[in-house]
Amino acid sequence: xxxxxxxxxxxxxxxxxxxxxxxxxxxxxxxxxxxxxxxxxxxxxxxxxxxxxxxxxxxxxxxxxxxxxxxxxxxxxxxxxxxxxxxxxxxxxxx
Numbered sequence: 001x002x003x004x005x006x007x008x009x010x011x012x013x014x015x016x017x018x019x020x021x022x023x024x025x026x027x028x029x030x031x032x033x034x035x036x037x038x039x040x041x042x043x044x045x046x047x048x049x050x051x052x053x054x055x056x057x058x059x060x061x062x063x064x065x066x067x068x069x070x071x072x073x074x075x076x077x078x079x080x081x082x083x084x085x086x087x088x089x090x091x092x093x094x095x
Contacts (some may be wrong), residue, residue: 015068
């Protein structure tokens with residue numbers, strides 16, 4: 001796999017941690033979904049650990065990018081719902 005830039009690494013770590021926190025909050029607020037959410041939390045924690053040690057495969061990096069993009073879209077949608085215009089909300093994609 002090619003070298004991942006510092007900016008890509010930091011963005012991935014930030015967004016994985018953000019997604020993990022969001023899922024933990026959902027798990028607390030919706031205990032009936034605990035099992036479903038715990039599987040995603042475990043996956044993200046595993047990927048975070050691999051990112052911290054710099055040992056991710058191409059398929060893991062692709063999965064990380066899927067999660068990062070999902071989190072950015074959630075952030076963008078939340079900004080729009082809060083009343084931001086599309087231009088300002090678009091900054092959610094450029095962490």
